[in-house]
Ligand SMILES: [Ca+2]
């Protein structure tokens with residue numbers, strides 16, 4: 464009986480220390496701190512700027528950006544387009560969301576646990592019910608913003624997930640008839656280094672497990688002898 468209880472408690476402890484919930488971020492600095500500062504970084508500075516929306520795909524070393532639009536609507540920009548603009552350096556990735564094709568996807572060459580990006584000029588199209596959604600193919604999703612935002616706005620969207628993923632999709636719901644031009648810059652991605660607090664929690668969990676095991680082992684022997 465005691466062995467069953469000890470096994471149950473041990474499983475409980477292990478579950479509690481090995482699983483963390485996905486955390487979403489709207490603050491870039493907090494995301495960078497929590498991810499341990501070791502993530503990959505792409506600011507699009509080494510790509511050729513075409514200053515249009517005539518590309519099907521924006522390809523970098525570690526990921527590709529594509530849309531569900533059969534017509535090209537992506538491009539690297541060096542000069543601000545309307546209110547789309549870089550947040551680091553001189554270049555950014557531009558996307559023209561259309562009413563029928565309002566998904567854009569970042570697909571990584573290998574699984575990651577963390578992703579973050581600066582987004583400019585989203586949801587300024589004047590449709591009150593619009594929202595910007597972010598989801599991963601690991602099952603995490605969140606509403607990044609909703610309503611009508613000011614022209615030229617800057618939003619950070621990021622997450623450190625408990626489930627690895629290889630793609631992140633943004634969806635602009637209720638895209639206005641004229642489309643919504645959106646800029647992406649400062650893409651951060653990879654596997655975060657555990658923060659010191661996470662290590663302390665994990666260590667205390669293991670020590671707790673050891674203590675529970677000793678307690679029940681002693682009690683078991685006292686009962687049977
Ligand atoms: Ca840039």
Ligand SMILES: [Ca+2]
Nearest residue numbers: 584585643644
């Ligand atoms: Ca816009």
